[in-house]
Amino acid sequence: MSAATVDTLRRGNAAASVPAGDTASSRSDHIKFAVFAIAVLTMPVWLSPIGAGYPDLVQKFAIFGIFAIGFNILFGLTGYLSFGHAAFLGVGSYAAVWSFKLLTMNVVPAMIFGVLASGVFALLIGYVSLRRTGIYFSILTLAFAQMSYNLAYSVLTPITNGETGLQLALHDPRVLDGPAEAGLPTTTLFGMETIGYPGFYVCAVMLIVAYYVAMRITRSPFGMTLRAIKSNQNRMNYTGFNTRPYTLAAFVISGMYAGLAGSLMAVVDPLAGAERMQWTASGEVVLMTILGGTGTLLGPVLGAGIIKYFENIFSAFNDQVLGRIFDFLPEVLQNLMVTLVHPFVGEGWHLTLGVVFMLIVIFLPGGVMEGIGRISARISRSRSNRSS
Amino acid sequence: MAILDVQGVCKDFGGLRALNQVNLQVREGSVHAIIGPNGAGKSTLLNCFVGRLKPDTGSVTFNGKSLLGINPHEINQAGVARVFQTPEIFADLSLIENVKIPAFAKRDGAFRLDLWSRTDSHAEVRDHAEAVLEDVGLADKRHMHAGSLSRGDKRRLELAMCLVQDPKLLLLDEPTAGMSRADTNATIDLLQRIGERGITKIVIEHDMTVVFTLAHTISVMAQGAVIAEGEPEAIKGNPRVQEAYLGGAHL
Ligand SMILES: Nc1ncnc2c1ncn2[C@@H]1O[C@H](COP(=O)(O)OP(=O)(O)OP(=O)(O)O)[C@@H](O)[C@H]1O
Numbered sequence A: 001m002s003a004a005t006v007d008t009l010r011r012g013n014a015a016a017s018v019p020a021g022d023t024a025s026s027r028s029d030h031i032k033f034a035v036f037a038i039a040v041l042t043m044p045v046w047l048s049p050i051g052a053g054y055p056d057l058v059q060k061f062a063i064f065g066i067f068a069i070g071f072n073i074l075f076g077l078t079g080y081l082s083f084g085h086a087a088f089l090g091v092g093s094y095a096a097v098w099s100f101k102l103l104t105m106n107v108v109p110a111m112i113f114g115v116l117a118s119g120v121f122a123l124l125i126g127y128v129s130l131r132r133t134g135i136y137f138s139i140l141t142l143a144f145a146q147m148s149y150n151l152a153y154s155v156l157t158p159i160t161n162g163e164t165g166l167q168l169a170l171h172d173p174r175v176l177d178g179p180a181e182a183g184l185p186t187t188t189l190f191g192m193e194t195i196g197y198p199g200f201y202v203c204a205v206m207l208i209v210a211y212y213v214a215m216r217i218t219r220s221p222f223g224m225t226l227r228a229i230k231s232n233q234n235r236m237n238y239t240g241f242n243t244r245p246y247t248l249a250a251f252v253i254s255g256m257y258a259g260l261a262g263s264l265m266a267v268v269d270p271l272a273g274a275e276r277m278q279w280t281a282s283g284e285v286v287l288m289t290i291l292g293g294t295g296t297l298l299g300p301v302l303g304a305g306i307i308k309y310f311e312n313i314f315s316a317f318n319d320q321v322l323g324r325i326f327d328f329l330p331e332v333l334q335n336l337m338v339t340l341v342h343p344f345v346g347e348g349w350h351l352t353l354g355v356v357f358m359l360i361v362i363f364l365p366g367g368v369m370e371g372i373g374r375i376s377a378r379i380s381r382s383r384s385n386r387s388s
Numbered sequence B: 001m002a003i004l005d006v007q008g009v010c011k012d013f014g015g016l017r018a019l020n021q022v023n024l025q026v027r028e029g030s031v032h033a034i035i036g037p038n039g040a041g042k043s044t045l046l047n048c049f050v051g052r053l054k055p056d057t058g059s060v061t062f063n064g065k066s067l068l069g070i071n072p073h074e075i076n077q078a079g080v081a082r083v084f085q086t087p088e089i090f091a092d093l094s095l096i097e098n099v100k101i102p103a104f105a106k107r108d109g110a111f112r113l114d115l116w117s118r119t120d121s122h123a124e125v126r127d128h129a130e131a132v133l134e135d136v137g138l139a140d141k142r143h144m145h146a147g148s149l150s151r152g153d154k155r156r157l158e159l160a161m162c163l164v165q166d167p168k169l170l171l172l173d174e175p176t177a178g179m180s181r182a183d184t185n186a187t188i189d190l191l192q193r194i195g196e197r198g199i200t201k202i203v204i205e206h207d208m209t210v211v212f213t214l215a216h217t218i219s220v221m222a223q224g225a226v227i228a229e230g231e232p233e234a235i236k237g238n239p240r241v242q243e244a245y246l247g248g249a250h251l
């Protein structure tokens, strides 16, 4: 991506982000928040008609939603495009698994350690990377994340357990949990097991908290300062702001969000591997945010949900499934369609994602949220036309 | 007493001597105009005051404190605000936000981590920002996008962003360029009104009506040097000034 493209993307829906700034009332914020919370908690119900109501998938929506909300604080509000955020996801996972191994299977300390560890890590990486802006900043974050990924595979093996990944073991100390029972323990919330739906509800509650915090940040003087930095950093300096600590704070906060998401991955499945830190994972959160709507509160969550949902569907398609879909066609055509569609599904689902992403950037730079905005504007226009 | 004292400032760009031994004393509370043909080095001189450029030699002292080698935000916090030649505003934000931001910088300093209160709960900042927007005649546009304003309105907005900070020294780089006659007169009025508050101002202008209405002192620059300085009447009759302006604006 050229610097110019990055710039267009960053500015994508500047128009949509203004009401987010100063005309939205506290009341309408709280109504939206309440609707959001209810929608998140009832995901297993209203998503089941489209086959997405089961715990494995809805908890993914929640986890990646948190990741994307945090990423948007840095990218959408502050205008710094990080290509290395998966590193913080990985650190959060490792910290959480270590908490399970050494302390307790309770998920609360695991989440706290995940957030703290990634926060410290983000402080270090952010301190160095934020000396540059634009494409140079992006490259620095990418380089740091790839370094972390490689270190996790090599010299840090005592901490990360290298290629195998960090797992629970029978002889782990777990000093707070008392004598071990037979077999590997499961994660708990103060004694209640957090696998299946309880695991989802832990993630859902954290998503709701994450959304609320992001909402407060967006409406605060700090959030307005971040948007001003994105708009014109130069002006900020001549206006008396020391922008460095602001950008660093935004970087650390978004790193902590990623750390929370990473620790939740360990909560629902207590293992951590280096592949979580790979650049593809860093790129994915960029896509989620842009697809949903950069700079909006809800957009990143929608983007995360949409990508994870379609990943789930498309990657499950194989030639037999395709054959069944096209079996109303004559055999020659059926084979042709299967051959044509084949590269876009299964392992090739990223190809579909790439195409969709290109279409969004070209036709709807403000993402799904811009689409929703346009549709509701059209509806209210036609309604006022009819009434006049 | 000079609130700003500039001594022997030189600045080279490659082979070009943009500033050549510039001396300047700006009296506290006065309006000091800098005029001169295009490329004379006027904006470059202002850049040396706000930390955008570092002079090769010389000193810049504000209120007895050197401005060289300190960061732009520290210079602003010390009480220097600037309107740029090409408007520097927050194009993606609303007008009221554009003015609130400098107001927060003035109230809270260069950094404050306030991420939990609501911006609109700071009533005194909002009221102050709205009053200043009213002053510059942009109150009815306060929820518009700053980026969608006309060039003249952007300038007035930038002026509001400076005024809300109640600076000790206000640097104005062509504050009326791109404005209609009516808007120019409104801006002169505004600057005269804030003159009563005792803000020291340095004004770079090509519009001589503005210069001769506002200025107490005029410095004339040409090719990086100050070639004349004095009260408006004296400058009008100065033959060297006439010569520097040959082919340029007429006095
Ligand atoms: N950053 C820079 N790098 C190189 N040359 C510069 C730079 N800034 C200014 N110059 C040059 O220095 C000279 C003085 O420029 P300056 O902008 O100060 O003139 P000015 O008096 O403000 O003119 P104008 O009335 O057109 O705004 C010009 O020749 C300009 O090209």
Ligand SMILES: [Mg+2]
Residues within 6 Å of the ligand: B042, B043, B044, B085, B173
């Ligand atoms: Mg100039």
